[in-house]
Every structure is written in structure tokens, then in C-alpha cells.
Amino acid sequence: MQGKTLPFSKEQLEKIIEKYPTPFHIYDEKGMVEYARYFNQCFEWNEGFKEFYAIKAAPNPYIMKILRKEGFGIDCSSMAELLLAEKVGMRGEEIMFTSNDTPAEEFKKAIELGAIINLDDISHIDFLNETTGMPDLVCFRYNPGALKGGNIIIGNPEDSKYGFTREQLFEGYKKLKSLGVKRFGLHTMVASNELDPDYFIETAEIVFDLIVDLHKELGIRFEFANLGGGIGIPYRNEHRPVNMKKVSKGIKERYESMIVANGLAPLRIYFESGRAITGPFGFLVSKVLHLKETYKKYVGLDASMANLMRPALYGAYHHITVLGKEDQPHTNLYDVTGSLCENNDKFAINRLLPEIKRGDIVVIHDTGAHGHSMGFNYNGKTRSAELLLRENGEVVQIRRRETIDDYFATLDFDGLKKFDV
Numbered sequence: 001m002q003g004k005t006l007p008f009s010k011e012q013l014e015k016i017i018e019k020y021p022t023p024f025h026i027y028d029e030k031g032m033v034e035y036a037r038y039f040n041q042c043f044e045w046n047e048g049f050k051e052f053y054a055i056k057a058a059p060n061p062y063i064m065k066i067l068r069k070e071g072f073g074i075d076c077s078s079m080a081e082l083l084l085a086e087k088v089g090m091r092g093e094e095i096m097f098t099s100n101d102t103p104a105e106e107f108k109k110a111i112e113l114g115a116i117i118n119l120d121d122i123s124h125i126d127f128l129n130e131t132t133g134m135p136d137l138v139c140f141r142y143n144p145g146a147l148k149g150g151n152i153i154i155g156n157p158e159d160s161k162y163g164f165t166r167e168q169l170f171e172g173y174k175k176l177k178s179l180g181v182k183r184f185g186l187h188t189m190v191a192s193n194e195l196d197p198d199y200f201i202e203t204a205e206i207v208f209d210l211i212v213d214l215h216k217e218l219g220i221r222f223e224f225a226n227l228g229g230g231i232g233i234p235y236r237n238e239h240r241p242v243n244m245k246k247v248s249k250g251i252k253e254r255y256e257s258m259i260v261a262n263g264l265a266p267l268r269i270y271f272e273s274g275r276a277i278t279g280p281f282g283f284l285v286s287k288v289l290h291l292k293e294t295y296k297k298y299v300g301l302d303a304s305m306a307n308l309m310r311p312a313l314y315g316a317y318h319h320i321t322v323l324g325k326e327d328q329p330h331t332n333l334y335d336v337t338g339s340l341c342e343n344n345d346k347f348a349i350n351r352l353l354p355e356i357k358r359g360d361i362v363v364i365h366d367t368g369a370h371g372h373s374m375g376f377n378y379n380g381k382t383r384s385a386e387l388l389l390r391e392n393g394e395v396v397q398i399r400r401r402e403t404i405d406d407y408f409a410t411l412d413f414d415g416l417k418k419f420d421v
């Protein structure tokens with residue numbers, strides 16, 4: 001089995017499990033930091049380049065603190081995410097607020113923090129103007145419609161609820177000008193989990209092209225192009241990570257032929273990538289509770305889709321390592337399940353694995369994005385802890401596991417005593 005490896009040894013993980021019972025997610029700081037540096041380095045040519053980490057991937061302030069040190073900003077889309085940014089001490093233009101169907105309080109909070117406001121719809125210009133007044137700097141989210149094919153997670157741009165049409169962009173920026181807005185950005189995000197480098201180069205081309213046309217027609221200068229997220233990760237052994245050097249080179253060529261050539265430089269390139277930043281560096285660690293044989297063979301874990309719902313939600317593949325059995329023949333066909341009363345509570349279906357025994361430790365790979373964060377409490381399952389494996393081998397608990405008291409905290413049992421039926 002080539003490809004997928006673990007950032008910890010069997011002995012090391014067994015020690016961690018003695019202290020922190022399974023299931024838990026554990027993140028590899030070293031891997032994350034190395035990737036963050038690689039990402040920044042790829043775009044060194046662009047002055048002011050910035051990646052705004054899409055915090056929804058793994059909304060943990062410890063992770064944000066690590067990434068901020070690498071120069072990353074934060075991409076928020078809700079009140080809780082803005083408050084998390086504030087808790088980490090982030091302010092101003094290191095916060096990108098890319099929301100949709102946005103409540104007024106969230107715009108207020110974003111403006112109070114000095115965040116860059118990225119509007120999802122033309123009607124939000126008036127909404128913002130009426131509720132908070134216009135900030136100096138405004139960005140619009142573009143939906144290229146039929147110009148660009150989507151993919152399975154995000155769907156077809158024409159069916160997507162996000163963003164402005166091309167015509168609305170022209171109308172919208174004109175309106176911003178008339179409202180006294182002086183600084184402008186343009187954003188688009190049409191892919192999710194995309195592995196083809198050309199896809200991102202084409203996206204840049206579409207955005208640069210628009211920036212040129214908007215400048216010609218409205219005379220406005222753009223400060224930045226936010227190329228969104230959507231950078232895929234190699235969930236499968238046979239996949240390769242997106243070559244960001246190649247992406248960067250393609251974008252640079254277009255930057256020169258379109259932006260520089262039209263006198264529109266400097267233009268800062270922004271990304272708001274989430275999955276690529278933390279996804280490959282998270283692992284869901286779980287123990288085998290039961291083995292079951294009926295029409296098929298089942299491995300029952302102490303984790304469930306409440307800890308990781310991607311397989312059930314999208315049929316997503318997550319690689320599985322049975323700790324210490326990496327080199328044994330993978331000849332047993334299993335469904336790997338959780339304990340929810342839902343038949344789609346499966347981490348893998350018809351997966352060839354080594355022979356599994358009760359008590360084996362099963363590590364599910366690439367859970368660092370949309371893993372713990374998509375967790376839910378169905379069947380009264382409480383969310384797991386999140387641990388951080390530091391570069392020096394130390395382990396820090398960056399979120400404790402939920403207790404049953406947390407789960408019951410919103411119920412009024414005193415009220416129940418007085419409640420007559």
C-alpha cells in the first residue's frame with residue numbers, strides 16, 4: 001500500500017489513546033504548517049498575496065492561531081465564525097466575510113471587526129447600506145453560470161444559489177461607485193474538491209477578464225481577485241495533490257498578459273481555501289467494538305457518521321488504516337459502520353482490509369476538513385475531542401469531548417417536573 005501514511009507510530013498512538021479515549025480527531029501540526037508554507041511560497045511573486053483559511057473546514061481557534069502565524073487570514077461566513085476570528089485576535093482585512101442569505105447582525109459584526117465584505121447578491125448592497133452603511137471596500141461574488149462547469153459537491157454554477165450574474169456585477173459596481181465606495185474586490189468560487197490544476201488557472205482567467213472589462217466600462221481599479229477555495233485533496237491512494245506550483249505559474253502568465261498588460265497591476269491574489277489546508281492533516285481515530293457477519297461482514301466502530309458524515313453525505317471515500325496491520329494482506333471485504341440507527345452510517349462499503357479483530361484501532365484518513373465540524377448529535381451522540389499533535393511530539397487537547405450534560409444543556413428538566421399532561 002503506497003501513498004497514505006500516518007504522522008504517528010503505533011506506540012505513540014496507543015499512548016495517546018490511554019490518555020484520550022477513542023473516538024477523537026487528531027491533527028498534525030507539522031503537516032499543516034509545511035503545507036501553509038508551500039502554498040505561500042508558490043505565490044511569492046504576487047505582492048500582497050493572501051490565503052484566507054475557510055474556517056468552516058475545522059473551526060478551531062488553535063488551528064487558526066497556527067495558520068495566522070504563517071500569514072493566513074480567515075474566511076468567515078457566520079456569526080460564530082466571526083466571533084471565533086475575534087477570539088483569536090483577528091481584525092480588519094485579515095478577515096474575509098463571504099456569506100450568503102446574511103442576517104443584518106452578521107453584517108454589523110463583520111463591519112465592526114473591519115472585515116472585508118464579500119457580497120453574495122446585488123440586493124445586499126441596499127440591505128447593507130440600510131443596516132450598517134457602506135464600508136470603504138466591497139467585494140462581489142461572481143457566479144459565471146454556463147461559462148464554467150461545476151462538480152459533484154458544489155453542483156452546476158447555473159443551479160447554484162451563490163453569487164451575481166455578469167450583468168449584475170456591472171450594475172452593482174456602478175451602484176457602489178455612486179454610494180461612494182472607493183475600494184473594490186472581485187471573488188468567485190465554483191469548484192469544490194477539484195484536483196485539476198487547470199481548473200484554477202481557468203478560474204483566474206475568467207476573473208481577470210472581468211476585471212479588465214469592468215475597468216474599461218466603469219473606470220474602477222480592483223485591489224484584489226479572490227479566487228475562492230475548492231482546491232481538492234487526494235482522498236484516494238491513487239490521487240495526487242494539486243500541484244500549486246503549476247497553478248501559480250498558469251495564474252502568473254495570465255496575470256502578466258491580462259492584468260499587467262492592461263495597466264491594472266498591482267492586483268493582489270487571494271484564496272479562501274479550507275479543505276486543502278487542514279483536510280489531509282486530520283485523522284479520526286476509533287476502536288473496533290464489534291464484528292458482525294450476516295449477508296456481509298461488518299466492522300462496528302465506536303465512531304459514527306456523527307463524527308464524520310462525508311461518506312454518508314456524498315458517498316465520499318476516506319482511506320482506512322488498521323493500526324499495525326498496514327503490511328498484512330488486504331483480503332477481507334468489510335462494511336465499516338458506526339452505531340447510528342441509520343443504514344447509511346458507514347465509513348466504507350465493500351472495502352478490502354486486513355483481517356480485523358475486536359479492539360483493533362482503525363484510523364480514518366483526511367478528516368481534517370468537514371470532519372469534526374460537520375458533527376451532529378443525532379441519536380444523542382456527543383461530539384468527540386480534537387487533539388493536536390505538535391511538531392515536538394507533544395499532544396494538546398484543543399477541544400474536549402462533549403458530555404451528556406452538554407447534550408442535555410438545552411433541556412429544562414425542572415420545567416418537566418411541573419409540566420402536567
Ligand SMILES: *Cc1c(COP(=O)(O)O)cnc(C)c1O
Nearest residue numbers: 054098229230231272273274275
Ligand atoms: C467552503 C467555502 C470555501 C472553502 O472551500 P474549500 O473547498 O474547503 O477550499 C471558500 N469560500 C467559500 C465561500 C466557501 O463556502
